[in-house]
Every structure is written in structure tokens, then in C-alpha cells.
Amino acid sequence: MINKIGIVGGGNIGGVLAAEIVSRRLARNVALVDVKGPDMAAGKCLDIAEAMPVYGSDVNIVGAKTYDILAGCDFVINTAGVPRTMRPDGTYPSRDELLAINLKITDQVADGINKYAPGAFIISIANPLDAIVYRLYKKINKCNPKRIMGMAGVLDSARYKYFVAEAAGVSVENIEAVVLGGHGDTMVPIRSACRVYGLPVEQFVPAKKLDAIEDRTRNAGGEVVKLLGSGSAFVSPAISALEMVEAIAFDKKKIVPVCALLQGEYSVKGLFVGVPCVLGKDGIEKIIKIKLTSEESAALKKSVAAVKKTCAEVDAAK
Numbered sequence: 001m002i003n004k005i006g007i008v009g010g011g012n013i014g015g016v017l018a019a020e021i022v023s024r025r026l027a028r029n030v031a032l033v034d035v036k037g038p039d040m041a042a043g044k045c046l047d048i049a050e051a052m053p054v055y056g057s058d059v060n061i062v063g064a065k066t067y068d069i070l071a072g073c074d075f076v077i078n079t080a081g082v083p084r085t086m087r088p089d090g091t092y093p094s095r096d097e098l099l100a101i102n103l104k105i106t107d108q109v110a111d112g113i114n115k116y117a118p119g120a121f122i123i124s125i126a127n128p129l130d131a132i133v134y135r136l137y138k139k140i141n142k143c144n145p146k147r148i149m150g151m152a153g154v155l156d157s158a159r160y161k162y163f164v165a166e167a168a169g170v171s172v173e174n175i176e177a178v179v180l181g182g183h184g185d186t187m188v189p190i191r192s193a194c195r196v197y198g199l200p201v202e203q204f205v206p207a208k209k210l211d212a213i214e215d216r217t218r219n220a221g222g223e224v225v226k227l228l229g230s231g232s233a234f235v236s237p238a239i240s241a242l243e244m245v246e247a248i249a250f251d252k253k254k255i256v257p258v259c260a261l262l263q264g265e266y267s268v269k270g271l272f273v274g275v276p277c278v279l280g281k282d283g284i285e286k287i288i289k290i291k292l293t294s295e296e297s298a299a300l301k302k303s304v305a306a307v308k309k310t311c312a313e314v315d316a317a318k
């Protein structure tokens, strides 16, 4: 069992994370930090604590507006940021538009981690995902690239799996699928690696339908944002992040898509990009190189270029 998990950002995703960690008894201690309200984090933690007799779970859970409660965390999950809330005219901000707002927030998060939880595993969820985890890496002192990662690929791949299962008329448990690249419109569902019961997906779903599914996967975040009207997906990102926490905490050596710092892999250097990784007790233990078709390689290159552009904006920002 993990001793302590910190969650920065006690909003939609942070709240689900805290409740899930308690219900799974994943950690002895949970610390939730949020700057909102009189003390929203404390309120959410009190609410979850009062459910413990029903959960049958004895976890020490604390919420506060200050980062000192992160002291001693083994994991810090970063959800602090502004979600893609619908504007009055029915449009909604792109992930990149959120960049400026979220960079300032990210610097505060990095400062809190430097002060109170140096050496913790860091899983960042806030958007724009690839840029925020890049910023955290740059701002956290002596950050070990094996212990810092972004969560997006687990969610994007889950969405791909769900849509394929629905089209194939089979259980989601029969689907293998992976989405690589940046967490944005250029993300790359890898059809050549998609399997239904170990068989090529094309045996179950026609190519035209797969085109539509892959489009829907790329836009799945926006689809939920439009339906919600305010905020963005929050259960699926939280559950996806916990898959990564458990793979590390239980030393599963599990291959999952991770937004990881590439240092030459996939011909990328110095950027955080979604690639398959082995997650175990040391964090990102191995980056897996998978064979891609020429179209997939070209699409991945395009996605990396989009990540590079946003990270250049991060470097240009103060």
C-alpha cells in the first residue's frame, strides 16, 4: 500500500481521484490541495471522510489551500488548471488557449513539489497536457525523467477501445488499442496495433467505420465538453491516472501509453510525448518502440511537431 498520495487541484478530477483512492484503499494518507472557495479541498475531504464507514475504509484524508500538506507524498497527481469550459457563444477554448492560464498555475505546483514532495512520482493531468508536464519537468529541481509523466494516452486509448468495442459488438475487454503522440487533435490512434481478441481489428470493423472511430477518438474530449456545457471529462481521466499509479505502486511492469520525456526514442529529443512505456516500481522503466505504418509514422511526426510548437511557447513564456 502507498503511504501518501497528494492531489493538487481538488476540482472535478481531483474529487474523483480522492474518492477513488479512498474506496480502493490505495494509500494510507491522501492530501488534497486547492485554492478555491473558503476551503473547497477541506470540504471535499470531509465529505469523503464521512463516507468512510460506508466505504469500510480507514484512510487519513486532509484538504487545504496550502501546499505544506503535500509533505512526504510518494505520488503527486497534478490536476490544477482551468478546464475547457464552454463559452456563452457555444464555442470552447482549445487546450492551447488554456496554456497561459495554466502555466502560472503549474509554476505554483512545481514550487509546492520542490518544497514539500521532492522525489515524488509525478503524474500530471492538467491541459495542455504535454506542455504542462514539460513545464513541471523544467521547474522541478533535479527532476528524474523516470518519475515524471503525463496522463493522456491511457484515456485516449480507452476511448479508442470503447468505440471499437461498440462497433465490433464485443466486450471492451477483448480490445487492444493504443493512441500515441500529443494529447490534442493530432493524437494518433494506431490502427495497425488495434486487436479484437488478438485478431486484426479490420476483421471486425470496416475501414470507413474505423476512420470515423479514429476521428471521434481525436475529438472525444471536445464531444464531452460540448455535452457537459461546462467543464470537461473528469471520471475517465481520474480512473486512467490511477491505472498508472497502480502500475508503479504494485511494480506491475505494465505497458501503458505514457506522456514521457523522449531522449532520442522515436527520433524525438527533449519533449514529452505519448508513447508505450513499461511502468513499474522505478516509474518509467522502459520506452517501447513499436512498428508503425508509414502513415502512422507521418501522423506521429505531425503530432510531435504540434507538441514542439506548444513547448516552444512554454519556453518563451516567463
Ligand code: TXD
Binding pocket: 008, 009, 010, 011, 012, 013, 014, 033, 034, 035, 036, 079, 080, 081, 082, 083, 084, 102, 105, 108, 109, 124, 125, 126, 127, 128, 129, 151, 152, 155, 183, 231, 232, 233, 234, 237
Ligand atoms: O486527459 C487529460 N489529461 C485531460 C485533462 C482530460 C480532461 C481534463 N483535462 C484537464 O485537467 C483540464 O483541461 C484541466 O486543465 C485539468 C483539471 O480538470 P478538472 O475538470 O478537474 O478542472 P476543475 O474542476 O476546474 O479543477 C481544477 C482545480 C480547480 O478546483 C482550481 O481551483 C484548482 O484546480 N487550482 C489550483 N489548485 C491548487 N493550486 C493552484 N495554483 C490552483 N489553480 C487552480
